[in-house]
Amino acid sequence: MIGCNAVSNPTTTKFPTEFSHDPILSDPTNYRRITGSLQYLTLTRPDIAFSINQLSQHMHNLLPQHVYLLKRLLRYIKGTIDYDIPINKSDLALNSFSDANWAGDPNSRKSTLGYCSFLGSTLISWTIKKQHTFARSSTKS
Incomplete structure (x- = not known):
């Protein structure tokens, strides 16, 4: 996701009609690792706390929309890398x-x-x- 485009907010309520398959993030182990790592980032980034909370609730029941939300959060972080407390x-x-x-x-x-x-x-x-x-x-x- 290094070359991804940034987005202006960390989450969304409207999902696309179809989700593209991501073999890396769709793996439940990788999803849990990335989401768990991002929980530490909330110590200095309260703007992503709600999104991380939402992602953490679905660690054991991973659906395509959760992978979509994780990718969106990573795109948001890329665009706001200089944000902190x-x-x-x-x-x-x-x-x-x-x-x-x-x-x-x-x-x-x-x-x-x-x-x-x-x-x-x-x-x-x-x-x-x-x-x-x-x-x-x-x-x-």
Whole structure:
């Protein structure tokens, strides 16, 4: 994938009608190795955390659309290779932000939540995860 074209976002909700076969990434062992390696990259690249989470959920049930999403993520990383978490000297104001979607996963209908905390302009903590229970309203999600 060294010579691939970059894309502007790491994932997509609309898939092509047909998937091209990739003998390397279609191998479940290689898929698991690459996805597992990319999990370490999320320490300094929170922009790919959601995509890695989605890919990790299908390690034992690999379908052509998962290989397509992995290739798309690798193309995104190639185009954003200079992205990282900046650590800057700044004020010590603590700011936190959170958000959740309601039944955002089309397969399980569970909500996804996330938060991030900044000390000045430096990101010090963040998470994104699927909730364990089903929310009956957007307020409860």
